Amino acid sequence: MVIKDNDLKNAVEKLKIENIKMEHISKIGEGSWHNVYRIESNIEEDLVLRIRKKKAYGQLQAYKEIDLITEYESSKVYYNQANQCSFPICPSFFDYFQEESLVFTVESFMGKGKIxxxxxxxxxxxxxxxxxxxxxxxxxxxxxxxxxxNIIWNGKNxxxxxxxxxxxxxxxxxxxxxxxxxxxxxxxxxxxxxxxxxxxxxxxxxxxxxxxxxxxxxxxxxxxxxxxxxxxxxxxxxxxxxxxxxxxxxxxxxxxxxxxxxxxxxxxxxxxxxxxxxxxxxxxxxxxxxxxxxxxxxxxxxxxxxxxxxxxxxxxxxxxxxxxxxxxxxxxxxxxxxxxxxxxxxxxxxxxxxxxxxxxxxxxxx
Ligand SMILES: Nc1ncnc2c1ncn2[C@@H]1O[C@H](COP(=O)(O)OP(=O)(O)O)[C@@H](O)[C@H]1O
Ligand SMILES: [Mg+2]
Missing domain, CATH: 3.90.1200 (Aminoglycoside 3'-phosphotransferase; Chain: A, domain 2)
Structure with missing residues (x-):
């Protein structure tokens, strides 16, 4: 499959994973806020790349750095605490990248659920x-x-x-x-x-x-x-x-x-x-x-x-x-x-x- 999506290409470049080929990447889902891709790997665990949509609920979303840090840092803390309670109920790896033109997260792939x-x-x-x-x-x-x-990012915590x-x-x-x-x-x-x-x-x-x-x-x-x-x-x-x-x-x-x-x-x-x-x-x-x-x-x-x-x-x-x-x-x-x-x-x-x-x-x- 040829991936035409520019955001996806840019995100993959930023990830700097060696030997990654576009055929290892497939779209697995989509919520209101992210397009979601699975990155398959032979060596490491599979990853999920969640690229933030520019539009949600039909409206263009302004880039708000503090809100994004708040959202993703809270997910990180939640995943961490959850895994201390019952491992591995949440992704054990989670990271994010943000700049005005491209925002994405990477996390462990947690498998496929039933509908x-x-x-x-x-x-x-x-x-x-x-x-x-x-x-x-x-x-x-x-x-x-x-x-x-509600949880907020105060600049430090x-x-x-x-x-x-x-x-x-x-x-x-x-x-x-x-x-x-x-x-x-x-x-x-x-x-x-x-x-x-x-x-x-x-x-x-x-x-x-x-x-x-x-x-x-x-x-x-x-x-x-x-x-x-x-x-x-x-x-x-x-x-x-x-x-x-x-x-x-x-x-x-x-x-x-x-x-x-x-x-x-x-x-x-x-x-x-x-x-x-x-x-x-x-x-x-x-x-x-x-x-x-x-x-x-x-x-x-x-x-x-x-x-x-x-x-x-x-x-x-x-x-x-x-x-x-x-x-x-x-x-x-x-x-x-x-x-x-x-x-x-x-x-x-x-x-x-x-x-x-x-x-x-x-x-x-x-
Ligand atoms: N870590 C993951 N492992 C497996 N599937 C995932 C993972 N993250 C997302 N997905 C799939 O992608 C879909 C949408 O992802 P989600 O993160 O909920 O998007 P949104 O933030 O837009 O709600 C999920 O319903 C799920 O099917
Ligand atoms: Mg969701």
Whole structure:
């Protein structure tokens, strides 16, 4: 194959790998931000070259050096910490190159995953279990980066955007959930207010007393960023943040049980047809819970509470966006048009109502 792509040629030159031939390079994937190539080697491990796209979500992306350093240094730290927890769940090699005309990363090739519809129920469950066990250990580890929240590069190191006392952050977060609950209950939306409010007030009262641990969490755990292969389940392209441990375990389950199927009509996700594979996604989430909570009933209840709070947050985000006069192109791509957003808001409110019923404890078991 003759490679015509100039960026690819330039990147390969910059890599300075000896004896590399273009026929050893093949395109293996593409996300919203990178075109991805595998470089095969007879001597060393295979590598992956991720060339940053100039356009994302239909818009030209300005070159922002600090943002790129932040993104790639955080991936490096995440990969490193993850591999200390379970080797080799992430690429053991990672590096990046950036100048205005060309930005790329190189990392270990982690193998080829199966596509969702080819996973059997039991494979999906076991992959989820491996992930749950990994995230449990990862969340228990004290992060090297100090602070809380989004990670930023301060010119020398990475740090969390917020440098406040943990209990202060924790109580503020609980207050925030109450404030968005209030904005939904005082809106003109139709849902069973009494049930939902009762459930959430109790939940928050209990949550305040059970402060969680700050961990290095991954905000992007979609199947596109996981190599779904039981022999070597791997996590790639993380979007790390410093945030609470159980909250993000709940996020994984929320993603696989609810979010991915619910977003499958949005242009950004349509091609993945997550709604058609919702059973498989749900099995991955079941396995994850088994791996993460290992039959600890109290932990299970707390995880379910976090799931409910993610549903509340999602409902509120949808409600806020519907109040905007016009949707920006990124929102249109990621969430769909106003009708889709309204329908998804209804789904979120139904889910909230169901989870607020007295027997919601059995929610995941049926
Ligand atoms: N290290 C890797 N090993 C194997 N496959 C990879 C690796 N990195 C990326 N890929 C493949 O390329 C696809 C897109 O890569 P990704 O890094 O997620 O791009 P983006 O940053 O645009 O989301 C992935 O879904 C995966 O199939
Ligand atoms: Mg990706």
């Amino acid at each position: 969702l519809q080819y996973l059997s129920d039991s494979e999906a469950f076991k992959i989820g279990e491996v992930l749950g066990e990994f995230f449990k250990v990862m969340h228990r580890k004290d992060p090297e980066i100090q602070g809380f929240g 990475l740090e969390g955007k917020k440098q406040q006392e943990v209990n202060y952050i924790w109580q503020n977060e609980n207050d925030f959930y109450l404030s968005i609950l209030n904005s939904l209950t005082t809106s003109d939306l139709t849902f069973n207010r009494e049930k939902v409010v009762n459930k959430l007030l109790n939940l928050i009262e209990n949550r305040r007393e059970n402060q969680q641990k700050i961990s290095l969490v991954n905000q992007d755990v979609t199947p596109e960023n996981i190599i779904l292969n039981l022999d070597n389940v791997s996590i790639i392209d993380p979007f790390p943040k410093l945030d609470f441990d159980l909250k993000y375990a709940g996020y994984f389950v929320f993603c696989y049980k609810f979010l991915l199927p619910a977003y499958s009509n949005a242009p950004r996700y349509r091609k993945h047809a997550y709604n058609k594979n919702s059973n498989i996604l749900s099995r991955i989430a079941d396995g994850f819970m088994k791996g993460y909570i290992s039959d600890n009933v109290n932990l299970y209840k707390c995880l379910l509470d976090e799931y409910i709070l993610w549903t509340l947050l999602e409902a509120h985000e949808h409600y806020e966006i519907l109040n905007e006069s016009e949707l920006n192109p990124k929102t249109l791509q990621q969430m769909g048009d106003k009708d889709m957003i309204m329908n998804r808001l209804t789904l979120c409110l139904n889910e909230l109502e169901n989870l607020s019923l007295d027997n919601s404890f059995t929610f995941f078991n049926n």
